[in-house]
Amino acid sequence: MRVALITESFLPTVSGVTTSVCKVLEHLARTGHEAMLIAPAGAPAEYAGFPVHSVPALSYRQFPVGMPSPQVHRLLADFAPDVLHAASPFLLGAQGIAAANRLDIPSVAVFQTDVAGYARRNKLGQAANAAWRFVKWVHEGADLTLVPSTASMLDLRRVGVRRLARWTRGVDLVGYHPNRRSDPAVAALRRELAPNGEVVVGYVGRMAPEKQVERFRALRGVPGIRLALVGDGPSVPLIRRELAGMPVTWLGRLSGPELATAYASFDIFLHAGTEETFGQTLQEAHAAGLPVVAPHAGGPIDLVVHGENGLLFTPDDERDLRRCVALLAGDAPLRHRMGEAGRRSVLGRSWENVCGTLQGYYERVVDERSAVRATMSVPLSMQR
Structure with missing residues (x-):
């Protein structure tokens, strides 16, 4: 399988999003898949043997924030992945999902950052509602949104995001012992x-x-x-x-x-x-x-x-x-x-198990998109 990942956070920035992306890339390398990553500027040129493509970014609270770039569409078109994995999509990830849809590439979005919670904490009033509308718009563009917790699942259902599934995170059971x-x-x-x-x-x-x-x-x-x-x-x-x-x-x-x-x-x-x-x-x-x-x-x-x-x-x-x-x-x-x-x-939550579940979600959206294509190719008279 060919997997394109696009992330709002990557090395040298250390975060939960970065850790997840690294573990997914390592799993894909170990299991013989092809992959590439699109990340904000400052990232290394490769990881786990896969190319990392940097796009322009602005600095916010010591974090590089990837900005929309025409490179995203071109990189996805050139790589022609079977699926797009959007890690904690915001500005950069939203563009990646939109480009994937234009290219008829199924996508999986991973909800990982409480954008609306940030708005509430900073007493931004109506901005919290606007943040949830933005979250809904981004995730409704994906074929499937993976949610890490019960609370996040309830939040996303409350604002009307459909096509949700649970996906937790793995943990290093050997290193942490x-x-x-x-x-x-x-x-x-x-x-x-x-x-x-x-x-x-x-x-x-x-x-x-x-x-x-x-x-x-x-x-x-x-x-x-x-x-x-x-x-x-x-x-x-x-x-x-x-x-x-x-x-x-x-x-x-x-x-x-x-x-x-x-x-x-x-x-x-x-x-x-x-x-x-x-x-x-x-x-x-x-x-x-x-x-x-x-x-x-x-x-x-x-x-x-x-x-x-x-x-x-x-x-x-x-x-x-x-x-x-x-x-x-x-x-x-x-x-x-x-x-x-x-x-x-946590004994059942090794990264190997968790990434195996993720691969199953990749296959699910690929199969569902293929079924839609097959239906659309059948003449209307034969569908009745």
Whole structure:
């Protein structure tokens, strides 16, 4: 199969969208398919042996935003893919879907960014409604929209997007593993993070407004804990101000074995943002055997079973956030039981399994488009 991917985010930018696209390309290479990628400027020239074509981009909040370009239609026409995969389509992805339709190429769009949530958070009023209208317009152009969570499915159905299916994300079950806690590198990091044996409350992700990391301020004064923050982004100055005087270790942006070491050094994983369409880092924390504390909103609802593999706090209620973390911080056996349950909950979500499901969706839209073509080629008199 020939697969064209178009993405709003790619390397060197690190995000959930980037991770998914990389894993899909790796899977396509491993399983003998042909592929190419269209991405915002600044991307590497190739990935997993496939060409990466860059288009002009503007910078927004340290992210390159791909702009519509006449290159998109030409690249798709020249490659002649069997299917287009639009990752978190916005401006660039919308153009890709439109070009695919003109070229009679079936498309799969992956809903991954809460654009309307951004409008609500910034109190943009009617802009939230406009954002949902834009989301509907983009996704209605695709043959199928893949949705990561129950909450996202409900949101899209509410605004009238049709042709929806669930597609979760994979997780590295080998790299993120409870056994890593016995690694000497983890022991060394633990000595740095918790010199007096404190409980380490960790976070991994972008330091951006939608992640609401500043809400970790609610943990000020909770006895016996230290915070460890992994990531970077435009909200770092705000977070530093809000957490001033608290026991915090800033680990910066990590990846690969260093990121796995960080997860293994945590005792609790905390996510405070209420706008996650999925929550990839929550899955990674579960794979590492950690209990997760997250809001009862969006993607975490599907990932965290309250009282089983973590705790869900009332969204926007910092007192409830504090209560959940304090409960786990004071009960090591509970942390251990929830961490084990978290690991069990993700065992079926290897990237191999998840990408195999995605390939099935590719085949579905290709077959459906072929059936439509066949029907249209049959004379009307023979269809009766």
